[in-house]
Amino acid sequence: MLFAILFNLAGLGLFCWLLYALAVDALAFFAALSIALAAFDAGAGIVGAVALALIAGVGVLTTMRIGIAATRSCPVRLAITLIYAIPAGVAGYQLSDVFAGLGGASGAWRDAMAFLGALAVAAAARARLQAPPPAPAK
Template identity: 45%
Template sequence: MLALAIVLSIVGLGFFCGLLFRLAIYALPTFAGLAAGLAALHSGAGVGGAITVGLLVSGAILTLGQFVFAATRTPLRAIVALIYVVPAAIAGYQVSFALAGLGMPGSVWQAAFAVVGAVVSGCTAFARLALLASPPDGRGTGSVCSPADGRLHDQGR
């Protein structure tokens, strides 16, 4: 019975760490949805209405950002990327710093792990934002292998 409790504790901690990582990646939509939900709650919408408004706003912010990132080119694309990546990196830093503080006493190592967490969160947020964006050459996914036979194709090079 004790072994089952230990295994379930590890699984639960892994689940909550994954949830914290996802919230850090989607920091801007999460914050926007939370702010809109709290505003709806304080205006008298009730708990159900506040949850609905929060989910709709966070989904709209994420979808709008992905659409603008995919539809535009360099200057606006860089601005949209920074708007989504910087809050994710800050949230990743804070989460990593707090989790590293649970297991290590030295503040230098805490900061080092927090910087790694910030970089990973920022890069993952950028990758999730760029899911809908086409490659710059416009040829598709950029693979030169055929999925059917695995042979390389000559692309006029």
């Protein structure tokens, strides 16, 4: 019984981590999902839709990172960061609102927790977008 409880908690923790990781990359995930659904509807099949989705998701992330790295203008960097962080904040708000509702919080506390979750996810998205690339392995 103890192992079942521990595995259940570990699975719940993994599920929460996965949802928040997807919320941080909400813009790329949305672009990939939209392209996949459009390609599948056009008759590309499952393999073609998944391939196009991967290309679209990686393309959005790469475009944003190149845009941040290529410009030194603060307003342009702020605009790129906001384009990437606002969808992440909205996804973080929705996710935190659902989790706060599952915990049985009242309306005001639920909104406060959702707002804090939105700020945390948007800040994580901004930090991930502006992080330097990892050093190559030696």
